[in-house]
Amino acid sequence: MIILIKKYVDFFSFSTIIYYKTIIFKVFTVKYMNNQSGILQLNSIKKNNRQALLRELYLGGPMSRVELSRRLNCNGTTTTRGIRNLMECGLVLEGQLEKIQQGRPRRILKFNSAKMKSIGIEISPGKIVAIIADLSGKILLRDQVRFSVDIESDELMACLDEVTDRLLAEVPKDERLGVGVATFGHFHHDSRIIEKAAGFHAIEHTDIEKHFIKKFNIKPEIIDGTLALAYNQTQTRQSGQGICVTLNLGRGIGHVVTINGKAVSTRDSHPGEFGHTSCEINGLLCSCGRRGCLETVSSIGALLKKVSEEYRPMEFDELCSTWHKNPVLTDIVNYAATYLAAGIANLINITVPDKLILCGELLKLGDQFTDKLKEQLKEYAIQQLIEYLDISIPKFDSYSISLGATSPLIRKFFE
C-alpha cells in the first residue's frame, strides 16, 4: 500500500513538473513572441477591426451591422463587439429601425461626426483664416484676421495667438482632435520651419510648432497650403477617386497630384512648383529670382501689375467685376488665361489625370474667365486626354485651405 502511494506521489510529482514546465515554456514562448512581433497583438487586431468599422461607417455610412459585416467581409460577432466598443466611446450612434422585405428590421448605425472637433488655421499673406470643424468636415465656426503683407514677425505671431485663443475657447478639451496649420512658403520637412516665403517675409524662419507648444501646449500638424486644399477636395471616397490634379490659382499658383486621395510627386511635404515653371524666355522677373515663370503672367499679382501699368491701379475685386466690360482689361485677363491654359495643358499631358479641380481666388474672375480657360485647354492639351477629363470648379470658399489643414488630423484619427 505504501509502495503504491509512493508510486502515486512520484507519478503525481512528475506529472506536475511536466505540467509546470509546459506552463513555463508557454509563458516564455508568449513573452518571446510578443517581444519579437509587437506586444499586445490581440489588442492591435481589435484596434484595427475597430478602425476599419469606423472608417467604413465614416466613408460609406449610415448602414446596418449586417451591411457593415458584408462590406468588410467579417463575421457578425466581430462587428457587434467592435460597434459596442465604438458606441461606448460615443463615436457611433444607433439610429432608427430599417424595414426590410424579409427578416427582422435592422438598426441603422451612424458615425457620430460631432464627437470630436478640429481647429484649422491658414496663414497667408495679409490674412489668417481659421475654422472649427467636426469630423465630417462641417465648418462650425469661422474666424479671420486681416493685416498688411508687410507685417512684422512678432505682430504676425500675436495675430495667430489671438485667433487660436478665440477658437480654443470654443472647443472643450475632451472634444479637441487637434490643431492643423496650413502655411504659405517652403518649410523644412523635419523642423517645419518656413525657410522661404516670397512676398511674405514675416513668416520666414518662424517655428510655428515650437511657438504652439510653448504658448498652448499643443503640437500642431503643419501642412503646405496647396496640399491642404487638395486634401480638402479629395477627402471623400468618391471625390478622391483616381488621379486628380488640384490647382490653387491665386496670389501664387500651385498644384498637387493625388491618387485615390493620397498625394504623389511630393518630396519632403513639398508638392512642386507649377507656378514657377517657365513660360516666357527672358520674361518678367519672378519672386523666386528667375525670369518668365507662370506666376509672372497668370497670378493675381501679375494681373494687377499689368492692369496698373496699362490702365490704372485697382483692387482685384474691382477687376473681377469690370474686366469683361472693358476691352483693355479683357485683353489683359485673356492673355493671362491663355498662358495659364497652356501651362495646365502641359500638366494634363504629363500626368494624364481623371479629374482636374480648379480652385483659388483667381476664379473670382467668373464664368467668362473659366470658359476661356476651358476653351484654351482644348486647344493645348492632347485631345484624347482632355475629352474624358472631368473638370471640376468648386464654388470659391475662402475657408477651404483652413478646412484642409484639419485633414492630417482626421487622416491620423482613422489610421
Ligand SMILES: [Zn+2]
Ligand atoms: Zn518663379
